Each structure stands twice: as structure tokens, then as C-alpha cells.
Amino acid sequence: MVGEETSDEERAELRETLGLMDPIHVQFSRFIVNASKGEFGISYQLRRPVSELIVERLPATIELVVISALIALITGTLLGVYTGINRKGFLSDFVLAISLLGVSLPTFVIGILFIYLFAVILGILPSFGRGEVIDLGFWTTGFLTVSGLKAIILPSVTLSLFQMTYIIRLVRAEMMEILQTDYIKFARARGISENSIKYKHALKNGLIPVITIAGINIGTLIAFSIITETVFQWPGMGFLFIQAVQFVDIPIMSAYLVFIAFVFVMINFIVDILYYLIDPRIRVKGDTASG
Amino acid sequence: MTFLKINNLSVDYQMRKETVNAAKNVNIEVNKGEILGLVGESGSGKSTVGNAIINLIDEPGKVSSGSVILGDLNIHENSESIVKYRGNKIGLIFQDPQTSLNPILTVGEQLIETIQTHLKLSKEEAKNKSINLLKEVGIKDAETRFDNYPHQFSGGMRQRVVISLALCCEPELLIADEPTTALDVSIQSQILELIKKLTKERNLAVILITHDMGVIAETTDRVAVMKSGNLVEIGETKKILTNPQENYTKSLVSSVPPTNKKISRFVIVEKENNNKKENNIKILNRWSKKEIANQDLVEIKNLNKSFDDNFFTENSKNSVMAVDDVSFEIKEGESFGLVGESGSGKSTIAKMIVNLFKPTSGDIFFDNVCITKIKQRSELMKFRKQIQMIFQDPYSSLNGRLKVKDIIAEPITLHNPSISTLDLNNYIYDLLESVELTQKSADRYPHEFSGGQRQRISIARALATQPRLLVCDEPTSALDVSIQAQILNLLKDLQEQLNLTILFISHDLPVVRQMCDRIGVLKDGKLCEVSNTEHLFLKPTHEYTKELLRLMPKIESIYN
Secondary structure (H helix, E strand, O other): OOOOOOOHHHHHHHHHHHOOOOOHHHHHHHHHHHHHOOOOOEOOOOOOEHHHHHHHHHHHHHHHHHHHHHHHHHHHHHHHHHHHHOOOOHHHHHHHHHHHHHHHOOHHHHHHHHHHHHHHHOOOOOOOOOOOOEEOOOOEEOOOOHHHHHHHHHHHHHHHHHHHHHHHHHHHHHHHHHHOOHHHHHHHHOOOOHHHHHHHHHHHHHHHHHHHHHHHHHHHHHHHHHHHHHHOOOOOHHHHHHHHHHOOOHHHHHHHHHHHHHHHHHHHHHHHHHHHHHOHHHHHHHHHHHO | OEEEEEEEEEEEEEOOOOEEEEEEEEEEEEEOOEEEEEEOOOOOOHHHHHHHHOOOOOOOEEEEEEEEEEOOEEOOOOOOHHHHHEOOOEEEEOOOOOOOOOOOOOHHHHHHHHHHHHOOOOHHHHHHHHHHHHHHOOOOOHHHHOOOOHHHOOHHHHHHHHHHHHHOOOOOEEEEEOOOOOOOHHHHHHHHHHHHHHHHHHOOEEEEEEOOHHHHHHHOOEEEEEEOOEEEEEEEHHHHHHOOOOHHHHHHHHHOOOOOOOOOOOOOOOOOOOOOOOOOOHHHHOOOOOOOOOOEEEEEEEEEEEEOOOOOOOHHHHOEEEEEEEEEEEEOOOEEEEEOOOOOOHHHHHHHHOOOOOOOEEEEEEOOEEHHHOOOHHHHHHHHHHEEEEOOOOOOOOOOOOOHHHHHHHHHHHHOOOOOHHHHHHHHHHHHHHOOOOHHHHHOOHHHOOHHHHHHHHHHHHHOOOOOEEEEEOOOOOOOHHHHHHHHHHHHHHHHHHOOEEEEEEOOHHHHHHHOOEEEEEEOOEEEEEEEHHHHHHOOOOHHHHHHHHHOOOHHHHHO
């Protein structure tokens, strides 16, 4: 916050006004009180209120995470069902082999490979940034411009790969297990059509654990986005956080971590509610307990 | 008139190294309005035949030859054609109603989907039909139950739902694969009555697959006996059970515990070699055999146990009284039986006696010392040594990562850490031979043994500490009848020679009659009646005991 020419007196005064000279417990309780009001202080590096910075960067991260989560869930489930049903086909083996790559390669390596392939060699997609964004007042979105849409493809695919492979394997294992159960056999014995057995009877049961895992993983997606955002210079919160770490910008770091914790709690809460809505067995437990 | 005709049916399982013939040239005919029993021990191929009829065999098995003629249709013409007869012409009921319904679809959804698959009915018509069906199989309040999920039904009710699903498209053949094995006696009789009633009313042809000779005797018109994929004998039930022609059938019938009399030993027809007799209990010379004093070894006073649902919920609402004010005593050297249906608290009592559960209130005295009040671990160990337990499931009660000798050595070295290796090994060999296993078994792992052999290992492990009280929790309910007979004989011999006191827990009344001197009957955690075995079977006083005795399937009913 200070330049080379700042005098020692001025530095001391600034420390005093920022409260850096107070004992730790005083500083900490002040942080708690302010944080509960949504105030995280002023960024040392950018000299602007942290809450303002977070709100400014939030849309970029949310858009990236939502798109990645959708890609991971939809493709992951589809491929998982396919490989679970056709266990021996060439395509299944291929998908599984690729998924092994997705699990084992670190995100930044995949990101760099994508940039090299699509931006440098083929030159069809931008290698960094968000493209043009449109400001809606409370939100800035890249969905409404061509360059914005193009820009989100590489980072979101990169970010989703790990989760996607995870979901593929989970759905596949669930499907294979459920297709062996007695109620599937009983459904076959009643002459229910194969399609209904696979997509109605088996898939619905198979998705129950997927929802739990996927919910928790959306939290992980936000956390992972730090790396992806850095690789693609994506102007989101993760990028902000990395810069903050480099400058020891403690207000930003603490605000970011509190925010991530809040998101995790909220997502788990939503997942629990979803679970309750989807699985009738849990619903009834609640009923009997209340009456 | 012959309705179903199975000709030379063979089913092969193509394994990596060999081909297993699960069924070999089976010929069976079933008439309309008739219940044919298909009986055999595990691995006999009885379920394979049932599943083969509708070509629903698990991979990699497949029907290798033979034909199935239903009426005048050859339903095995090709593997696709069979699909359209499933549910439509042939209904199937599986063993476990807990797992045969889809947990996240309502009963109504499952019924409507099945009906609409086969019959051209609108949703409304299908719903009406389903509700009528649910009424027909004896589900009260069918209109509201229609929208319930499977877990909201009890086991017996669920099996009724399964039956309604199997019958909803008016099949002419019903295959019931162990439909009552997972159910309590009272529910079992209701379900069997229902199947009998439906057979008559709908003029069904029924194949009832079971291992229970009592069920066969009471329910079926004709019976087919299977052994390792072969059809041994087929004929009228009465003829087969009273006058079996084949050796295997004879041994099968004689291993069934009779319900009407007490016998000293089970007759084992097959492979009974008389050379190993009497002196096979080798541990006898090590056993510090106590003279049987005429006293109570175990005394249970006002025992209570409640399970609280959750730490946070109110106890008054959710606590379940698993054991409710139970008092009885077991004399030294006696076999005491505890019988009851599932949830009656019989296993809970066993676990409290061996000190795995703490009672909520009440006292357990062992040899006149109150073991529920012992606080010191070293004091408790003395009692643990004298009380040993044999569990129901021989598959999960042995640690699969340990060799048999390590499994048996564990309790010995625990209570006697100074035993020498040589002595320990000899002791293990003696124990193994006492339960009629070879010395070689010591170096193998549990998965290399069959269920009956594993139960023998469990017994050897229980005997290793030279206990005075043996608690047997359903020791044979996971085993075939012939194996059950062997294990029960073994327990009887051991008890006689070693002066053991046995607490025998079972839901199977005929078995209890053969094993026990006195019996206590439990219902919902309460003790209904305690009396001498013969007295209890001949002159039961409590209503519930009478009910149980009336409902148990009796193989002797065939003589009436």
C-alpha cells in the first residue's frame, strides 16, 4: 500500500489506522465482527474494498463453474450409463482408457495442452481471458457475445475433465451393480422392456449416490478453478486469490476462504434436500419420526 | 391335462476351465391347477431349472439343449421369443421380498407399468385392475397402499405385492422360487395359503421351488427331487415322502427333523462310515471335565434391553423394547432353547449373556456371580472364557484373512499366553478332529471350506477355551438339511461327552425339539412360556405357542 518514498512516520500511521499494531485477539475479534457484517476490509494491494472485488470477480468464476459442472454431469452420466450397459464394446474400453488419463493428468497440464492444440496450432479458440463481456449492472456475463462463448470453452472443458471421469466411473459402477439386483431380475421376469429397465428402473436408482458425490464435487470445482483460472488468465476469484497470495494480501485471502467455506456448506445443504426429495426411503423415516 | 412340458432341459455354465452342468436332461411336466414342488439342497439346480423356463439365467449360464412347451407353444424356439411370454404367460416370484421390488418406484407405478406392457389398458383401467389385484392378494386399504413405496410394507405384505405383480397380467404358469424362505412361520403359512388359493381360483400351474420338506408336504401335489443338476425322482408328494425309491431321497427325508417326536440322532444315510465312532472326541483328555452339579448355571432376572434410536431424539418415543422383563434359568448340563420369530429379541438375549450388549436393566448370573455388574476386565475375562458363542452365518463369522489354525489359536493364546507352540498345535489338531475335520484343514483359509465345514470351524473355535456354556445363535439356519443334521449330531455328541450347557436359539421349532431339554418362547421381547420340550409340544399353554405349533410346516402332515 505504500511506495518507496513513504516516510517512516507515514508507515507507522498507516499501520495504526489498519489496526495492525493491535494484539492478535483484538485483530481477530474485529475480523469476526466485520466478516459477519460482510466487510472484509481493504485490499492491501489494490486499495479497494475486498467485498467489491469479490462481487466483481464472482460472475466469471460462477459462469465457469456452472458450465463445467453441466459438462461433467451430463457427459459423465451419459458415458457412465453407456459403459455400464455395454461393458465389452470397443467404445466402452476407449472411454475408460481416456477417463484414466483424465484422472491421472493434472489440470494445468491438460490446460496447457489444450491451449497449445486449439489456440496455438489450430488457432480457433482464444488462449486466455473472458472475451467481450456485457455488464448487466449486477452481473457481467460472457454468454451474450461470440467471443465470450468461445473463451469459455477451453477453461470449462479443462476444469470439467477430472469431475467427468470421476462421474463416468461412479455411474458405471452403480449401473453394473444395480443391473445385477433382484428387482431388476424381477422386472425382467415380468416382461418389462429392456429400455425401461435400463433407463427408468436402473438409472434412477443409480443416480442417488451420484447426486451426493456430484454435489460435493461442485465445491471442489470452485477450489480447482484456481489452477484453471491461472492457466487461462480467467478473471475470476481464483485468479484474484493467486495474485493475493503473491502479494500477501491477507484481506482478500481470508474473504475468499470464508466465501468458499460458505459455498461448501450451502451446496451440502442443497444436496441433503435433494436426497430427501429423490429417495423415498429417507422421506418416510422423517414421517415416522414426526408422528 | 399337461400344461407345461420340460423336455431334456440342460443348462451349462461355461467357465474358463470347465463347463459346469447346472441342469442335466431334466424332464418335468406340470398340469393346470396343480402345485409341483421342486426340492433339493443348495447347488442342486432347482433354481436354475426355474429360471431356465423363462430363460433368465445369470451369465455365463445358458440353456444348451431341450425344449419348454407351454400349452401348445414352444417358448424356447429362440432366445428372443421368450421375452414376450415373461409376465404375460409366466409369472415368477423370488425369494426375498426385501430386494425384489424397486425401492424408488411406488407399488402402483410398478404394477401399472407391468400391466401396460402386456395388456392394452388405459392408465385408469390399469390402476383399477391393480387395486383389485392388491385386494385379491389380501392387502387391506388397497387404494391408499397403491401409492406407497415398497419399504412401507412389512416383509409378508411385500411378498403379497410381489405375488400381485407376478400375477397382474394373468399368467397361466407361476414359478415361485423359495417364496417363503425369508419370512417368519406365521407369515409363511399365510403366503402359502394365498398361493394355494390362487392356484385353485385361477387354475394356475405352479412350480414351487424350496428346500423345506415341511412346505413341500403341506403345499404340493407332486414333487420333483433334484440333486447336482439331475432329476432324482418325481411323483406324487405323498408317495415320494413316505416311500422314497432313491437313496438320495431317502437320506433327504430322514435328515429332516421330525416335528412330532424326539429322536436321539439324525439318521445320515449317505456316506456314513461306521469306523469313526465314539472315540473321535480327542479333546476329552485335555478337558477339565466338571461333574454336573444340580444347580442353575445361568440365571436371568428381569432382563430389559431397549435400543434408543438416536442420541438426540427423545427416548420415550423412539426407544424399542427389544427385551422386556425376561427371567429364566438354565441348569448345568442342559440344553435350553429360545424360540421366536424375527424381532422377538432372542439374539439380543444371547448377546447380553456373552456380554456383547449391556442390559438396560436386570441381572445375569453365571455360576452364582452377577456378570452384568463386573467392572474389572480381568474378572470379566474369566467369564468370557467359560461362555462361548457360535454365530448364524458361517461366512461372515470367520476372518477370511486368517488361516484356520490362527483362528482357533486366537482364543487359546488369549486366555493362556504361556502355551508352547507344540502344545498349541497339538491342541488345534485335537480340536479339529473333534469336530470331524482333518489336521490338514489347519493350514487352509476359511473360503476353501463349505458352509457346514465352516460351522465346524466355528464350533472348534468356541470349544478352544473349554467353555461351560455354549451359546448357539441359529447355528444351522444357513445350512442345507443334510448338513444341518450332521452339525446337530455333532453338537449333541459334544454336549454329551463334554458336559456342556447349551443355549440354543432358533426360529425352527422342529430343530429345537430335537436339540433341547427345555424351551422358552419369545414374542416381541417378552417371554411367553417356559416349559419342558415334550410338554411344550404336546400341551402348550400360551396362545402364541399354540399358534406357532399349528403354523409350522410339518412333514408328517403327509400321513393324514
